[in-house]
Amino acid sequence: MSLLKQLFLAICLFLVVAFAGSFFASVEHSREQSISQLRSHAQDAATALALSMTPHVDDPVMLELLVNSIFDSGYFSSIRVVSISDEQPIVERTSNIASEQVPGWFAALVDLPAQGGDALIMRGWEQAARVEVVSHPEFALAKVWDSTMAILFWLLGCGLLSALLGGWLLRRQLKPLDRMVEQAHAISRREFVILPELPRTPELRRVVLAMNQMVAKLQGLFAEEAARSEKLHQQAYQDDLTGLANRRLLGQRLATLLSPAEHHGSGYLVLIRINDLHGLNQRLGSQYSDRLIGAIGDLLRRLQRERGQPDWLAGRSRGSDFLLLAPGLHEAQAGELAEELSAELETLRPTGASDSEPVAYIGLTEFGVGETSGEVLERADQALALAQNGSAPNWQEFSHQHPVAHSEHDWYQMLDEAFQRRTLAVFVQPVVRASDPGQVLHHKLLARLPAAGGELLTAGRFLPWVERLGWAARFDLLMLERAIEHLRSHPAAVAVSLSSTTLRDTGTLDRIVQLLRDNSQQAGYLYLELDARHLPTSTVLQQSSQALRATGAHVGLQHFGGDFSRLTHLAHLGFVHLKIDGTYVRGIDQDEDKRLFIEALYRTTHSIEVPLIAEMVETEAERTTLAALGVVGVMGHAVGAPQPAPDY
Numbered sequence: 001m002s003l004l005k006q007l008f009l010a011i012c013l014f015l016v017v018a019f020a021g022s023f024f025a026s027v028e029h030s031r032e033q034s035i036s037q038l039r040s041h042a043q044d045a046a047t048a049l050a051l052s053m054t055p056h057v058d059d060p061v062m063l064e065l066l067v068n069s070i071f072d073s074g075y076f077s078s079i080r081v082v083s084i085s086d087e088q089p090i091v092e093r094t095s096n097i098a099s100e101q102v103p104g105w106f107a108a109l110v111d112l113p114a115q116g117g118d119a120l121i122m123r124g125w126e127q128a129a130r131v132e133v134v135s136h137p138e139f140a141l142a143k144v145w146d147s148t149m150a151i152l153f154w155l156l157g158c159g160l161l162s163a164l165l166g167g168w169l170l171r172r173q174l175k176p177l178d179r180m181v182e183q184a185h186a187i188s189r190r191e192f193v194i195l196p197e198l199p200r201t202p203e204l205r206r207v208v209l210a211m212n213q214m215v216a217k218l219q220g221l222f223a224e225e226a227a228r229s230e231k232l233h234q235q236a237y238q239d240d241l242t243g244l245a246n247r248r249l250l251g252q253r254l255a256t257l258l259s260p261a262e263h264h265g266s267g268y269l270v271l272i273r274i275n276d277l278h279g280l281n282q283r284l285g286s287q288y289s290d291r292l293i294g295a296i297g298d299l300l301r302r303l304q305r306e307r308g309q310p311d312w313l314a315g316r317s318r319g320s321d322f323l324l325l326a327p328g329l330h331e332a333q334a335g336e337l338a339e340e341l342s343a344e345l346e347t348l349r350p351t352g353a354s355d356s357e358p359v360a361y362i363g364l365t366e367f368g369v370g371e372t373s374g375e376v377l378e379r380a381d382q383a384l385a386l387a388q389n390g391s392a393p394n395w396q397e398f399s400h401q402h403p404v405a406h407s408e409h410d411w412y413q414m415l416d417e418a419f420q421r422r423t424l425a426v427f428v429q430p431v432v433r434a435s436d437p438g439q440v441l442h443h444k445l446l447a448r449l450p451a452a453g454g455e456l457l458t459a460g461r462f463l464p465w466v467e468r469l470g471w472a473a474r475f476d477l478l479m480l481e482r483a484i485e486h487l488r489s490h491p492a493a494v495a496v497s498l499s500s501t502t503l504r505d506t507g508t509l510d511r512i513v514q515l516l517r518d519n520s521q522q523a524g525y526l527y528l529e530l531d532a533r534h535l536p537t538s539t540v541l542q543q544s545s546q547a548l549r550a551t552g553a554h555v556g557l558q559h560f561g562g563d564f565s566r567l568t569h570l571a572h573l574g575f576v577h578l579k580i581d582g583t584y585v586r587g588i589d590q591d592e593d594k595r596l597f598i599e600a601l602y603r604t605t606h607s608i609e610v611p612l613i614a615e616m617v618e619t620e621a622e623r624t625t626l627a628a629l630g631v632v633g634v635m636g637h638a639v640g641a642p643q644p645a646p647d648y
Contacts, residue, residue, distance in 0.1 A: 011166045019155045026151045027144070031110055034140040043117030045070060045079075046133040050119035053081070057121050057128045060090060067091045077114050077136040084120075084127045095136070102138070102145045110144060112137045176204045180211055222607050229600035236593040241290060242297030245315030248593070249583070250323050253313050254373050256583045257327055259616065260637075264369050265460030267327035268334045271363040271380040272296065272341070273388075277320035295348050296322055296360070303340070310533045323380075328464035331366070338362055338395040345394075361387040362395035369460070411465040418449055419471070419478055425449075425456055426482055430640040431495065431613060434627035441613075441633045442493030442527055445483050446642050447475075472501035473508035480512060480526075486645055487522040495527040497558065500534040503544040516551035523551045527576065529558040545573045558615070560601075577633070578605055582616025585636075589621040595629060602630040 049070055056062035063081055071079050071093040078094040114137050121129040179195055194212050198205050237249040245253070257264055274280070274292065281289050293316070300314035300322065313325040329337065345359045363383030367376040383398035418424050425448040433439040448456035466475050476498050483496045502508050516523040528548055535541055545555050558579040580601065588594040598612075605612055614626045617636035626634055 007170050011170075012163055015159045015162055019159050023151060023155055027110070027148050030144045030147050031112060034112055034137075034144055035115060038112075038115035038135040038137060038140055039117065041075065041117075042115050042133045042135040043119075045076065045135075046117040046119040046131045049079070049133065050121050050131045053121050053129070053131065057123050064091045067093055071095075075136055075139060077134040078132075079134075080132040081121070082130045082132060084129055090129060102141050106145055106148075107141055110141065112141050112144065176201075176208055180208060184211075218607075222604070225600075225604045225607060229597075229604050232596060232600050236597060239297075239316040241293055242316050244297050244300065244322075245313055247315070247317045250313065250315040250317055250325065251373060252586060253325055253583050254367075254376065256581075256586055256616065257325065258367060258369060258371050258373060258376070259582070259586070259618070260369055265328065265458070265462075265464060266330075266366060266368040267325065268329040268337075269365055269367055269376055269380050270324035270326060270334075270337065270341070271365075271384050272322040272324070272345075272360050273363075273384055274320040274360045275357055292348060292359075296345070299341075299344050299348075300324060303337075303344070327460075328467075330464075334364055334366075334397065338364055338397070339393075342393060342395055358394035360394070363387055364395065364397040366399050408465075408468075411462070412469060414449065414451065415462065415466060415469065415471065419474060422478065422482070423450055424478065424482070426486065426645040427642040428494070428645045429635060429642040431633050431635040432639045434614070434623060434631045434634045437623070437634075437639050440492075442495050444495045444635060445479065445486070445645070447479060467499075467501075470501075472499040473505045475499075476502045477508060477512060477515075480515060483526060484515070484519050484522045487519075487525050490646060491522070491525055493525050493527060495529050495556065497529050497531065500531065500536045503530070503536050504540055509544055509547065513547050513551055516548070516553055520552055523553045526553040527556050528553050529556045529579070532557050532560040532578075532581075542573060545575075549574055575610055577611050577613050579613045579615050579635075580631075582614075582636075585614045585616055585622060585626070586618065587622070589619070589625040595625065598626070598629045598631065606630065 049066060052066050053063055056066070067079050067081060070076070076093075076095070078092070080089050080093075081091040082089050114134050116132060116134040118130055118132045120127050121131060176195070176197075179197075194215055195208055198208055237246055238244065239246045254269070257267065274296070277289060280292070297314075297316065304310070304312050304314055304324075309326065309328075311327060315323050315325075317323050326334075326337070341362055342358070345362075349359050361384055363380050363386070365376060365379035365383050379398045383396045386396035386398060387394055427446040427448055428443040429446060430443055431441045433441060447459055449462045451457050463475075466472055476496075479496055480498075483494055487494060498512075502512065516526070530541075536544070548555050554576040555574060556577045556579065557575050559581045560578050561581045561583065580598070584594055584597055588598065602612060611632035612630070613633035613635065614622075614631050615635055617623050617626065617634040617638045619638050622636075623634050623638055
């Protein structure tokens with residue numbers, strides 16, 4: 001029973017006891033007063049009647065008339081005139097009046113007895129007779145009943161008003177306790193809520209202050225751990241001068257993009273080399289060279305931001321070399337990107353410098369799944385050599401032979417037909433416990449696009465075109481419908497990806513929420529995963545996350561790439577897990593820096609009780625290393641390759 005109910009019942013019990021005591025005391029007082037009045041009334045009547053009868057003591061008829069005149073008033077039970085000499089009644093009148101307005105149980109409870117009085121009738125100095133008068137109690141009992149009812153109604157009214165007022169005051173005074181309970185629940189959901197209003201009650205004020213201090217301390221510890229982890233990440237994977245990715249991270253990301261995975265496809269690698277950096281150092285000084293290198297870093301960051309490509313990676317591989325990994329970029333866009341880069345780089349030319357040679361040279365090459373990093377980098381160097389040896393322009397592309405790519409019209413027809421006819425092939429890949437690969441945590445739902453010749457294209461090959469055609473929300477809704485169909489016959493935990501486009505599209509999000517509400521039984525098995533590289537604004541993210549979780553579905557984060565600064569903002573969103581991007585997992589058994597990164601990430605997420613799941617685990621050694629580092633789950637070819645989903 002809640003404290004509010006206990007206190008309310010205690011107040012009610014106290015009021016009942018107090019009012020009951022007051023009620024019975026009032027009734028008893030009325031009873032004693034009525035008895036006294038009846039006794040006085042009987043004695044006064046006997047005295048008055050005796051004085052009236054004294055002159056007529058020897059006239060029986062007159063005595064009877066006097067008795068009848070008094071008795072007929074109705075307030076007496078009996079009047080007797082008794083002779084002193086022989087104790088025989090001279091005149092006697094009795095009645096048995098029963099009041100109908102007083103219940104019998106009340107008369108028995110009050111037990112108001114009749115009261116009498118007597119007086120002597122004198123004949124000179126001789127006692128001739130005695131008058132005995134008994135008052136009737138029914139009239140007094142009726143008055144006691146009326147007063148008792150008035151007192152009862154008054155006390156009941158006061159008690160009810162006191163109970164309502166006391167309950168309202170209790171609820172108001174104990175309201176901070178409800179807010180503290182909500183605060184404690186928020187902490188369990190990794191939300192750090194500070195109560196702004198302090199109660200007036202000193203005891204509750206101290207408790208609320210203590211809770212706020214604890215929440216602030218937890219929030220500070222989490223932010224401190226995230227900042228420490230971010231610093232370690234920067235030291236291991238960022239270039240000190242530009243703040244871009246360093247050579248190690250560029251190599252890891254390129255190797256990851258070339259490895260077989262559902263979300264990997266083709267793209268372009270852009271190699272930028274500053275023209276004669278050593279000569280610039282000698283002619284203009286190292287400070288100018290550093291400013292030029294920093295300006296190129298800012299240019300690459302701005303270019304990535306303006307094009308809305310958070311999954312691109314820009315970095316500095318060597319003193320004068322910059323790399324830009326652009327997955328999903330196709331041939332026509334690559335040329336446009338090179339032209340834009342060339343024009344922007346020329347704006348960095350120092351004043352008065354000769355324009356006979358460009359500021360930097362650019363080499364482009366396409367890459368695809370199944371190649372090696374060495375092959376791609378070699379082609380990029382060859383493209384750069386062509387640009388340096390040729391005249392204008394200052395960029396060149398060097399590509400190897402690929403199968404003939406589909407045109408934009410072909411992609412439009414293939415995707416539109418697959419969406420309309422719902423012919424997307426559905427695959428599932430297990431996500432297992434890192435310490436026990438036999439225990440499946442959930443399955444990841446994957447899509448394959450049927451192409452000519454019976455080929456099934458992985459998501460990495462067709463999703464860039466889904467984004468370009470503006471069909472990301474349409475694709476998410478279709479995959480969610482397929483997931484619910486799958487869960488109707490196979491009720492087990494399934495993870496489905498949702499794009500940031502869907503979260504920003506209010507209409508599509510409302511349709512998804514309604515779909516989940518209409519299938520609440522299946523929604524409890526769904527893990528809706530958001531891409532950490534493409535998250536919307538914090539306001540949109542919080543609103544959409546709350547709307548999705550309200551349906552019973554779970555929300556997780558995938559492809560997390562080490563941006564610890566975001567964790568402080570994501571802590572209160574209720575994510576059930578965080579999946580680490582394969583870039584930071586590949587070869588972790590042989591890379592100490594990656595192990596330090598995972599340890600830092602584990603400490604940060606463990607404080608808010610968000611389990612870690614590693615993506616693209618390809619070897620048994622990687623799995624055992626991740627399990628030792630505290631990672632809860634793993635997915636990848638080492639523990640299970642994608643398989644066609646049943647019933648599809």
